[in-house]
Amino acid sequence: MSKKIFILLILLMSLSLIGIIFVQAYYIEGSVKNEKERFKFNVDKVLNYVSNSLEERERAEYVYKLQDIMFKGYEVDTAAIRNLYIIREDLDSKETVVYRSGTLEENYKFNSSLFDIGLDTINVKRVLTNKETKVYQNGGSNADLSTNDKLLLLDKLSSTDKIFFDDAYKDLAPRLPIHKRVTKEEIQSLLSEKLKEQGITIDFEFAIYSNGLATRIRSDNFENYEASAFSVFMFYNENNQSSYKLLVNFPDDKKFILSSLLGMILLSIIFTSIIILAYGSALYQLVKQRKISEIKTDFINNMTHEFKTPIATINLALDAIKNPKVIDDKEKVVRYLAMIKEENKRMHAQVENVLRISKLEKNELNISKDRLDLHDLIEDAITHVELIVEDRKGYIKTCFDAAKSSVLANDTHFTNVIVNILDNAIKYSPEAPKIEVYTENVGNNILLKIKDHGSGMSKAAAKRVFEKFYREHTGNIHNVKGHGLGLAYVKRIVEDHQGHVSVESEKDKGSIFTIKLPIIS
16 A cells, blocks of 8 residues: 555545544534523423413402402492592502592494495494502592592402403502512422423522512522523513513523433444544554555565575575586585585574464464573573674673572573574674673562663664564664564563563663563472
8 A cells, every 4th residue: 555545545534533523513512402492492481381370360369359349249330431449558658559440431323324324323432441540648548539439449349340450450460569469489389380391300590570670589599680591571561561570590401401412412422432443443453554564565675685695695606516626626515515504594594483473473383391490591592692792702791690590481492582682682783792691580580681782772663672573774674684573583482481571772872681580499
């Protein structure tokens, strides 16, 4: 996969994920908005019901008094000019309110010729109304009433005065203070009942305001008039206007609205998280596969280079043997055959190393373990590389401080582990290799440390040095022979021995490889 296609694929996947998240967020936002509107509609519906119920209840109280008067049997007043007087005394303010509602009935006769409708005469009735409200200090109202007028007290209305009632109610009721027209308990009861019917079971606070000012009718914890989101006018007068407004606050309305959508929001978050995880996993796999592809390309190049040298050496040796001057020289023939055998062994070892790693990954490598002395394994491994070290004018220094060194290990594989680490120390030492090998006991474990003073590696490389095929790039990829399998093999073998391997390294200052193994009694 080319770099451009890889970037394009990542970009398309990212845009798709962002689109899905955006759609989910838009859908949730729309659902929350719809739920808020539904909540507001239900609350407004309840408030209108409460306002109408309170007004109907107050009107009904007046009607009940009227009906009581109708059954007492007072005579009907049939005068053409009629007045209804209602007197209310307010003991608190020491005022008397006199309300008068009067009607004047006028009958007219007209000649039908004016309208040409086929009748001799036409009777037309005109009714005129007049209303008046006066306020007196106590004791001064009765002198103003005419003897021809019908004086009716609040509880002594005749049946014919019913037609004046509604206007009287709308004129008189607003004169009472709001706390005498409705109680806090009545509003609380009505709101609770109707809100519950609408499925709204959260706490609420309410208050009645008159022309923007607070009244006595309010719940204990009502605050912040400006923040009240829900209101309704109540107790309209004869001009269909009202100075009273019922306000309701819901302190937990946002939680209530979100709780109704909680299931959907949780599912949306879960599914979106799954999509994000799937995207992250897919992206990780893509990046990983790309890195593996690059590493495998490096591995193939390295393997090609590793095989190219011995193959070239073998071809040269064979060409030399075919030379007539050489073929008769037994000493030279033996020498060239020995070179061919060594190069063949070198290629075989490389192939075996690759196959060994493959078998380890498939758990097909059968590793038998015996009780061995780790110090003996170290000495054996050193013998495999000491000639190379001496040839480069270097040294391997040992310091066996571990009193207990018996471990359960496989002789061949664990020797290869130590050889691989020593071989790395030699290869990555630009000058004469200087290697130090230490052992020590820590608890029930033995630590093996192999320190070199070579080129070292970066922290990023140290984190990945045990990965299969990984090799740190150094400009010229073939400046150090290898194919990135040695340390991967080391890690797998050490872990198979219930041990742990790690590395500490600093660029241009060398590395320290540490192997920890459990000791046996």
